[in-house]
Amino acid sequence: MKNSLFFKIFIVVCVLYLIAMLLGYEHFDLFLKPILIPILFFVTYFHHKFPTKRNLMVALFFSWLGDIILLFTDLGEIYFILGLVLFLIAHITYSVLFNHQIRSSKKRNKNIFIAGSILIAVYLIGMVSFLLPNLGNLEIPVIAYASVISTMLLFAFNGLLIWEKPGNKLVFSGALFFVISDSILAVNKFYNPIEKSSFFIMLTYLMAQYLIVIGILKLNPKKTK
Numbered sequence: 001m002k003n004s005l006f007f008k009i010f011i012v013v014c015v016l017y018l019i020a021m022l023l024g025y026e027h028f029d030l031f032l033k034p035i036l037i038p039i040l041f042f043v044t045y046f047h048h049k050f051p052t053k054r055n056l057m058v059a060l061f062f063s064w065l066g067d068i069i070l071l072f073t074d075l076g077e078i079y080f081i082l083g084l085v086l087f088l089i090a091h092i093t094y095s096v097l098f099n100h101q102i103r104s105s106k107k108r109n110k111n112i113f114i115a116g117s118i119l120i121a122v123y124l125i126g127m128v129s130f131l132l133p134n135l136g137n138l139e140i141p142v143i144a145y146a147s148v149i150s151t152m153l154l155f156a157f158n159g160l161l162i163w164e165k166p167g168n169k170l171v172f173s174g175a176l177f178f179v180i181s182d183s184i185l186a187v188n189k190f191y192n193p194i195e196k197s198s199f200f201i202m203l204t205y206l207m208a209q210y211l212i213v214i215g216i217l218k219l220n221p222k223k224t225k
Helices: 002-022 026-045 053-070 077-099 110-134 136-162 167-190 197-219
Strands: none
Touching: 002 026, 002 197, 026 053, 026 197, 053 077, 053 197, 077 136, 077 167, 110 136, 110 167, 136 167, 167 197
16 A cells, blocks of 8 residues: 555656656756655565565665755766765665566577677667767766666666566566666767756656666565465
């Protein structure tokens, strides 16, 4: 019951926030953005105990810290770097979380896994190569971050092949939206400004977090006696 209520609250606040972003009221960031991820944190907190529950809560916590720090990027580049580090920790935690999910009895298709891994590697190399001329002093942090989020996507893709439905599809979709969100952010910051970038970044980011949380919870249903 509590989880259902928190999910409804999350969706309502997200809709209000995204409408504000779409209409150009980006100053609402200071009021609405800090309360979004904590709602998902409480969804996880009130869910029954499962082996990787703490990992999910830690990933959400560092995501929330990253959200807060990135609110102050206009004050200096150091805030962007700190936000990058916090989300890097979140993605490492998500990778650990995905790696420790219980696999189903089905065997992983090695050919599909190899093909998917190659596509993820192509994305990583292509995105870094595309942005490299414009990264300046942030070259190493951005490359490290891109490598970590690509690794997170790889773990989610592996899960897509070995986890139970529908959790596998939800988590992979969430990881994919995370990559899309960060790709939009990177292109907007380092290559060319994108119209309504804040809206598209947050739309895909919130979808990512929501899908990952609900996917992990579905992968860890309450055991019936």
